[in-house]
Amino acid sequence: MPLPRLIPCLDVARGRVVKGVRFRGLRDVGDPVELGAAYSDAGADELVFLDVEATVESRAAAVDVAGRVAEQVSIPFTFGGGIRSVEEAAAVLEAGADKVSVNSAALARPQLIEELAVTLGTQAVVVAIDTEGGRVRSHSATRDAARNTLVWARECEARGAGELLVTSIDRDGTREGYDLELLAELRDAVSLPVIASGGAGNARHVADALGISQAALLASILHERPSRLVTLRGELRDLGVRLRDAA
Amino acid sequence: MKVAICAYGAGNVRSVELALARLGAESVRAERPETVRDADLAVLPGVGSAGSAMAGLRERGLDAALLERAAAGRPTLGICLGLQLALEESEEDGGVAGLGLVPGRAVRLQGGRVPRIGWATVEPGSEAYWFAHSYAAETPAATATSEGFAAIVEHEAFVGVQFHPEKSGAAGARFLERCLSRV
Numbered sequence: 441m442p443l444p445r446l447i448p449c450l451d452v453a454r455g456r457v458v459k460g461v462r463f464r465g466l467r468d469v470g471d472p473v474e475l476g477a478a479y480s481d482a483g484a485d486e487l488v489f490l491d492v493e494a495t496v497e498s499r500a501a502a503v504d505v506a507g508r509v510a511e512q513v514s515i516p517f518t519f520g521g522g523i524r525s526v527e528e529a530a531a532v533l534e535a536g537a538d539k540v541s542v543n544s545a546a547l548a549r550p551q552l553i554e555e556l557a558v559t560l561g562t563q564a565v566v567v568a569i570d571t572e573g574g575r576v577r578s579h580s581a582t583r584d585a586a587r588n589t590l591v592w593a594r595e596c597e598a599r600g601a602g603e604l605l606v607t608s609i610d611r612d613g614t615r616e617g618y619d620l621e622l623l624a625e626l627r628d629a630v631s632l633p634v635i636a637s638g639g640a641g642n643a644r645h646v647a648d649a650l651g652i653s654q655a656a657l658l659a660s661i662l663h664e665r666p667s668r669l670v671t672l673r674g675e676l677r678d679l680g681v682r683l684r685d686a687a
Numbered sequence: 688m689k690v691a692i693c694a695y696g697a698g699n700v701r702s703v704e705l706a707l708a709r710l711g712a713e714s715v716r717a718e719r720p721e722t723v724r725d726a727d728l729a730v731l732p733g734v735g736s737a738g739s740a741m742a743g744l745r746e747r748g749l750d751a752a753l754l755e756r757a758a759a760g761r762p763t764l765g766i767c768l769g770l771q772l773a774l775e776e777s778e779e780d781g782g783v784a785g786l787g788l789v790p791g792r793a794v795r796l797q798g799g800r801v802p803r804i805g806w807a808t809v810e811p812g813s814e815a816y817w818f819a820h821s822y823a824a825e826t827p828a829a830t831a832t833s834e835g836f837a838a839i840v841e842h843e844a845f846v847g848v849q850f851h852p853e854k855s856g857a858a859g860a861r862f863l864e865r866c867l868s869r870v
Contacts, residue, residue: 442806445805445806485806510702511705515855516854533734536699538702538851560734561734561736562802563802564735685813
């Protein structure tokens with residue numbers, strides 16, 4: 441297996457990095473290119489940019505951001521948020537992103553996953569799943585998507601997803617640790633790589649998730665501070681996690 | 688030096704362009720066969736599936752241009768799917784005939800998580816590069832491996848890499864720099 445991956449997640453809206461209590465009360469905390477480049481320098485294995493506004497205007501800005509990130513950053517990155525069609529996904533990839541992430545649009549029309557996989561390649565298609573109590577949530581986790589999480593995960597795989605980015609809504613923002621039980625169920629349910637998300641509070645939590653899943657999404661644990669990623673990498677190494685030598 | 692990046696609708700052309708630009712190398716997006724044929728170095732990037740990518744090369748006549756380059760001994764760098772297309776055939780999409788620049792075939796990865804995505808060490812050596820693939824080359828021309836899979840393939844003037852040097856940070860830049868210095 442490839443080395444476990446640490447993936448800082450940057451929430452963006454209208455071309456800026458924002459921070460807020462899950463999509464409410466967004467605050468501007470910086471430039472996505474600058475912060476992305478700083479995370480790359482700090483040893484990130486990949487980056488994820490999620491457009492949390494996902495309006496038409498914000499998505500146009502997202503393509504611009506993807507293009508500017510690609511100029512400054514030479515590690516892979518994923519763009520997600522509001523992508524509903526192959527054309528929108530292709531625009532982001534042509535700008536220099538490596539993968540797109542889809543969530544509500546895939547729940548509304550699962551065929552989208554196949555269309556993306558056929559046109560862009562399975563390796564470029566991340567399906568993001570927000571889950572609470574074993575059920576899938578949609579629309580920024582505000583609605584019940586009437587699906588069992590593991591059943592949906594298997595369907596995503598069958599339709600051509602290349603990776604699953606699974607956020608435990610129960611744990612998100614709690615800093616109590618990733619939902620390891622969920623991650624173990626997913627490990628057994630699909631043979632795709634899984635990116636674990638939601639609940640990281642310390643290095644031990646991340647190490648535990650990386651013992652089950654292939655990658656860990658890092659959001660609030662980093663506080664938009666690339667220096668925190670440097671120390672986290674050191675702590676993970678001390679815990680015996682094999683990380684890439686990023687020099 | 689003239690570097691031509693094959694633009695055939697199945698490659699992350701911009702990422703390759705930017706990676707080369709960071710090294711001070713100018714490149715052109717090549718959609719015409721003569722641009723590919725005559726360049727000092729041709730880069731065949733590739734993401735997506737073998738069937739549609741091969742069709743994209745044929746539509747533009749780039750398949751013949753790549754064969755002409757090879758016959759003339761001019762170097763070509765194939766990246767990821769670009770490496771797999773250079774083989775005789777691929778198992779993907781129910782079987783696809785490749786360019787045949789390199790002996791061997793692309794076979795579906797067995798075991799482990801597929802797609803195989805992430806950073807992995809390439810041996811001989813100790814550098815890790817970023818991979819994202821579901822198929823790998825089975826070829827006698829492999830000169831480096833990663834976890835048992837062909838990572839670098841060299842045959843006559845063709846060099847193919849299964850990883851993405853353009854997305855492999857400092858290690859990838861060093862690799863591309865070595866490719867450029869050999870032209």
